[in-house]
Amino acid sequence: MSEAVIRPAVTSPGLLASLDPLLREWLPRQRWFAGKGRPVTGFSQVAAVELLPWNAKLGLLHLLVRAHQPLAPTHGALPHPGDCYQLLIGVRETLPPHLAPALIGHPEEGPLAGRTVYEALHDPRAADLLLEALRTRTQVGGLRFERDTRQELQDDLVPRVVTAEQSNSSIVYGDTFILKLLRRILPGINPDLELPLALAREDCPRVPAPAGWMVADLDAETYVLGVLQRFVPGATDGWDLALRELAKGEDFSGEARALGRATAEVHTALSRALPTVTLGHTQMDMLVDGMIERLEAAVQAVPALRPYAPGLRSAFDALAELAAEGETWTAQRIHGDLHLGQCLRDPAGDWSLIDFEGEPSKPLAERRLPQPTARDVAGMLRSFDYAAHSGQPLVADWADVCRAAYCTGYAEVSGRDPRSEPVLLRAYETDKAIYEVVYEARHRPDWLPVPLAAVHRLAGGAAAS
Ligand SMILES: Nc1ncnc2c1ncn2[C@@H]1O[C@H](COP(=O)(O)OP(=O)(O)O)[C@@H](O)[C@H]1O
Ligand SMILES: O=P(O)(O)O[C@H]1O[C@H](CO)[C@@H](O[C@H]2O[C@H](CO)[C@@H](O)[C@H](O)[C@H]2O)[C@H](O)[C@H]1O
Numbered sequence: 001m002s003e004a005v006i007r008p009a010v011t012s013p014g015l016l017a018s019l020d021p022l023l024r025e026w027l028p029r030q031r032w033f034a035g036k037g038r039p040v041t042g043f044s045q046v047a048a049v050e051l052l053p054w055n056a057k058l059g060l061l062h063l064l065v066r067a068h069q070p071l072a073p074t075h076g077a078l079p080h081p082g083d084c085y086q087l088l089i090g091v092r093e094t095l096p097p098h099l100a101p102a103l104i105g106h107p108e109e110g111p112l113a114g115r116t117v118y119e120a121l122h123d124p125r126a127a128d129l130l131l132e133a134l135r136t137r138t139q140v141g142g143l144r145f146e147r148d149t150r151q152e153l154q155d156d157l158v159p160r161v162v163t164a165e166q167s168n169s170s171i172v173y174g175d176t177f178i179l180k181l182l183r184r185i186l187p188g189i190n191p192d193l194e195l196p197l198a199l200a201r202e203d204c205p206r207v208p209a210p211a212g213w214m215v216a217d218l219d220a221e222t223y224v225l226g227v228l229q230r231f232v233p234g235a236t237d238g239w240d241l242a243l244r245e246l247a248k249g250e251d252f253s254g255e256a257r258a259l260g261r262a263t264a265e266v267h268t269a270l271s272r273a274l275p276t277v278t279l280g281h282t283q284m285d286m287l288v289d290g291m292i293e294r295l296e297a298a299v300q301a302v303p304a305l306r307p308y309a310p311g312l313r314s315a316f317d318a319l320a321e322l323a324a325e326g327e328t329w330t331a332q333r334i335h336g337d338l339h340l341g342q343c344l345r346d347p348a349g350d351w352s353l354i355d356f357e358g359e360p361s362k363p364l365a366e367r368r369l370p371q372p373t374a375r376d377v378a379g380m381l382r383s384f385d386y387a388a389h390s391g392q393p394l395v396a397d398w399a400d401v402c403r404a405a406y407c408t409g410y411a412e413v414s415g416r417d418p419r420s421e422p423v424l425l426r427a428y429e430t431d432k433a434i435y436e437v438v439y440e441a442r443h444r445p446d447w448l449p450v451p452l453a454a455v456h457r458l459a460g461g462a463a464a465s
Contacts, residue, residue: 005138011048015061018110019089019117026104027067027085031165032183034083034360036442038069046084046185047218049141051129054112059091060126062143064185064216064223084185086225088130090120099123121181127159127171130179134212134228147212147228148200153177167360177211178231182357187221188364195270195333195356196229204269206262207353208232229354234347238340242387242402246395253405256384259343260409262351263380267334267373268414276332277370283331284323291316291431298434302441304452305434311459315430318423329424331370338376339383359435377418378428380406382436382454389450430458 024040027033043065052060066082095103095116102122107113120126132138133145135153147153157174170180182192193213200209212228236244238259245252279287295312299305305312335342336358344352358367381403388399411417418425436451 005133005136011050011141012054012111014110015048015054015112016043016045016063016065018107018112019063019104022105022107022117023065023087030183032167032169033085034184035067035069040067040069042068044068044082047142047216049143051126051133051140054091054115057092058123058125059115060120060129061087061089061091063087063089064218084223085183086181086185088120088126088181090118090123090126092116092118121169121171122161124159127161127173127179130171130214130226131155131157131159131173131177131228134179134214142216142218143225144215144217145212146215148210151209151211153211153228167357172231175231175233177228178208179212179226179228181214181226182224184360185216185223185225186364187218187223189222189368190224190357190364191333191336191367192355192357193224193227194368195335196227198273198333199266199269202269202273204266206265206269206351207356232344232346232352235344235352238343238345238351239383239387241345242340242384243390243392246387246392246398249395251401252398253401255345256402256405257409257412258349258351259340259380260406260411261413262343262353262409263335263338263376263406264410264413266353267332267376270334271332274333275370276330279323279329279331279372281323281326284329285320288316288320288323288427291319291427294431295434298438301438302448304448305437305455308455308459312430312434312455314460315423315426315458319427322423329372329421331372333368334371334373334376335379336367336371336376338379340380340387341383372424372428373414374418374421374424375428375432377407377410378425378432381425381429382432382451385454386436386450389453390447426458429454433458 046064049062051062066084068082102118104117134147138145159171159173162170168180168183172178196207196210199207208230214226216223299309342355384399384402407418433451433454440447
């Protein structure tokens with residue numbers, strides 16, 4: 001095992017103050033910024049490490065900053081310290097043309113006055129430095145770069161930034177590895193690292209194994225900052241593939257069945273790797289209460305849901321009734337946010353699942369709770385429905401055929417057909433469709449009709465007036 005390289009942390013005072021006015025403008029424009037719709041009124045420094053001194057020809061600052069924002073009305077009177085974000089800031093005299101799109105601005109005051117600051121992920125030299133830190137297991141300040149020393153990490157891999165819309169930010173190294181840098185940082189064990197590591201221990205081939213990870217140790221808490229994983233070269237994600245096949249009028253049921261098999265393989269491996277529990281009456285009541293609370297909050301946020309509320313609620317009440325009659329369910333660790341966009345098919349036709357972060361808006365502890373596997377299944381079933389309704393002429397039965405094939409594939413591997421628990425599945429599908437209505441209303445209003453159509457169906461047809 002190679003020795004960790006330990007370097008002292010160096011930080012100059014005043015750096016954050018120098019960046020403050022620029023970051024207030026820049027941060028809210030980023031896709032991954034979670035506090036959309038509320039201005040950023042200032043920052044506090046959680047941690048700062050100069051990976052390269054700011055006054056060198058190329059400076060590189062690793063910052064964890066808390067963004068202060070006025071409370072959203074839904075937060076009520078509860079104090080909220082503000083979300084903590086990971087930033088990698090490059091500092092140069094001037095930007096070479098290829099880095100122009102990464103410009104953050106020109107600080108006017110403080111130590112950085114007169115220099116140019118930019119989003120350093122786009123700079124191959126910064127990306128190289130991160131990989132080198134992982135390779136050599138560098139520790140600097142509170143930052144710790146770790147790796148699985150059984151996997152070779154070459155030092156000549158050419159980096160490129162992933163430009164797709166993402167909740168986080170990723171760099172691909174030579175089509176061999178992909179480093180995901182988490183943007184909104186939370187203390188504690190992050191399932192995006194925890195679950196792929198557990199699956200790698202189980203030799204599950206359906207999830208790319210982590211080759212390295214980056215954490216910050218701060219005030220007795222560990223924050224996962226990034227995960228380096230095997231890259232699946234030439235992969236197409238399930239969403240793009242489904243839309244492509246739909247547009248050609250091609251059958252997708254073979255792929256849907258393979259996806260069901262892949263999901264069941266991952267669930268089986270997770271049930272071996274991590275604890276499973278039985279959910280009885282009390283636990284199911286809590287689970288159903290959560291669904292009802294989310295419905296109520298969604299109705300407040302999106303009034304178009306109101307007429308459907310009684311019909312949607314009946315899906316949750318039916319589940320509570322089964323629990324009251326003594327039925328129990330097994331819960332285990334699951335993906336937590338599964339949809340077609342989280343599935344990658346390689347050129348040989350094999351599927352992998354990625355992005356085990358869970359629903360980013362939920363606390364880590366909640367995301368790490370064991371849950372019925374039906375929740376992931378419902379996410380995928382919703383995704384086939386999304387694909388069928390996403391613009392192209394509606395192909396009759398396309399979604400139904402895919403949904404059935406997916407469940408068949410799932411049953412082939414796990415021995416349990418998700419359709420054999422219709423009440424549980426309907427409750428989870430309803431919960432997900434409600435989540436999607438809120439998500440689309442907030443982020444992509446043009447897409448709102450897609451989950452609303454599902455709400456109409458799940459609520460039992462015509463809206464009650
Ligand atoms: N192991 C991988 N191999 C190939 N591509 C990947 C891999 N992991 C992620 N990607 C690509 O990067 C994109 C973003 O990854 P994801 O983990 O979903 O990030 P985020 O949490 O930011 O949404 C994916 O949609 C996929 O295109
Ligand atoms: O990208 P994330 O994993 O953070 O997930 C969020 O965004 C998704 C959209 O990008 C959203 O997914 C919804 O739209 C998909 C098509 O774009 C569809 O396949 C999914 O089934 C549907 O839920 C997801 O809900 C949201 O959490």
